[in-house]
Amino acid sequence: MKIFSKTDHSSGMKKLAIGVDIGGTNTSFGAVDQSGKVYFTGSFPTTGHPSFEAYASTIARTVLETVRRIDDAEIAGIGIGAPNAVRETGRIEQAANLAWKGSLPIAELIRKYTGIDNVRLDNDAKAATVGEMLYGGGRGIDNFAVITLGTGIGSGFVVNGRLVTGHDGQAGELGHSTVVPGGRTCGCGRKGCLETYTSAVGIKRTAFEVLSDTLPAEAALSPLSAIAYNDMTSKMISDAARQGDPVALRIFEQTGEMLGRSLANLTTVLSPEVIFLFGGLARAGELILDPTRRSMERNMLENFKRDMPRLALSAIDGDNAAILGASALVWQAVG
């Protein structure tokens, strides 16, 4: 286990929220104050525990042990971000990338093993959105969206200053809105979902589509033509684009076209002030922002052009983003 500890003696009793991010490979955690200052972070493997109860007990024990090392800390609560987490029930439901199947009562177990009542759960994209709202670029903005471009696409929306949960806690699945009717096959069993085009995996699929559509002599000049499907990452595509590779630039152009279309549609519903991009593919910066902005403008209803939503990168520290988001769930609940 890695624990990076930083204590702060400048103030008296520190109110801290514990953020726990449950990933398929690692579980990260950290303590964060109300301003978004991170006091420590740590992580341990999500796999290799004899049971889900044992895993939950490890989270609880590790968190409590670590907190004890901080002077004058008062724990306001524990926020947990996890894939397929449902805020209302405190459960993780059928998560594809965890070893445990079915319906997992994570919030209840963490309450039991820590003795801390204020345990909040939401899926990782909604946690990131609350993080953006409390610590990031969303501060003071009543209507905004966060789109996470990772392996899949997550999304979270803030309307009138509050997170959109929908009637069942399941709002925010923009990645599975249809952007091309009858388009690419999606892992969800449907076709043409935004996620199949503009996630970190989606852009790789676009790379192979663009290569297939390019004259072989030209395609062969691209560094991407030397990389097998299984080896290609979105970072390789952005590296090639940064070197001016025309194939890679075309891949970003097409990716931006799809994302911009979808964000123009989103704007007809919510008219957000800002749309924040987040996650692996967002690290490409202007390479993805620029074609997406141009596509948004092309596809945008005239009414919205005067005061178009601003497209920006998330203002949350990328390395600790998941922990920050999870911890923010606590402040949202007590604030």
Place this chain on the structure above:
Amino acid sequence: MKIFSKTDHSSGMKKLAIGVDIGGTNTSFGAVDQSGKVYFTGSFPTTGHPSFEAYASTIARTVLETVRRIDDAEIAGIGIGAPNAVRETGRIEQAANLAWKGSLPIAELIRKYTGIDNVRLDNDAKAATVGEMLYGGGRGIDNFAVITLGTGIGSGFVVNGRLVTGHDGQAGELGHSTVVPGGRTCGCGRKGCLETYTSAVGIKRTAFEVLSDTLPAEAALSPLSAIAYNDMTSKMISDAARQGDPVALRIFEQTGEMLGRSLANLTTVLSPEVIFLFGGLARAGELILDPTRRSMERNMLENFKRDMPRLALSAIDGDNAAILGASALVWQAVG
């Protein structure tokens, strides 16, 4: 001018909101109490006034004269529903179907001519949504949508119990979300907008597409084959469908396919508990509800199928719907 007056002596001082609906042809108005009971309604032509100021003064005078006839009435405010109305500025902007162009300061003029300060303005679809929230099927429901299927498509969304306005008051333009990339030409200058497929005019366009796609011998058997483009209405199509005309049923099937697709996408963003249909085409009842529901289910992400948004007709009295919606803007503001 028609005035239908009903006075109620059963209670003491009645608190009433005046609802004014500005249409291209007629301006309707009425007084409504907080429960949605209508005390009177009247209407006069929107056209033929020497100036916009004169028109606004006519609204003010007519409303005040009528209110004076109700015993013990206290006016809580005036709510105005109009096309292209912007809540934040109190103005109607570039309304295509009004004689006056540019930016019309309707709220300010009505305040000036009536002496009543509490004047609220919003576009007709948002007014209908607030009406649904306060008087209709949306009572007690925190997350729902209203889609009006009229000449165009209007939409309004309620999230966490509050109307979605977006950062600039322009949220709720689902009619101009793209449902078929590169599809039918829309009046907004773009292509494939939902409005071109599933408004009362959109279904007429679908009628001609279906006729064009049907074997001529079969098409000739449909009563719709005897009607010219300029004469066809959505009511003729629903009348034919009610008689079992296979062409008309196919038209509704295609219309429901498009609307269901769009509502499945909307659900990924907002996950509403209920989606209410409203307006001319909604009068077709199950003819439009049934194929739309089936398409929603076909196009819906698996997660949402367990607790799919209910698709229902608006519970607002159709004849007074516009007045009810406009009046509701007042209660929303004072409530």
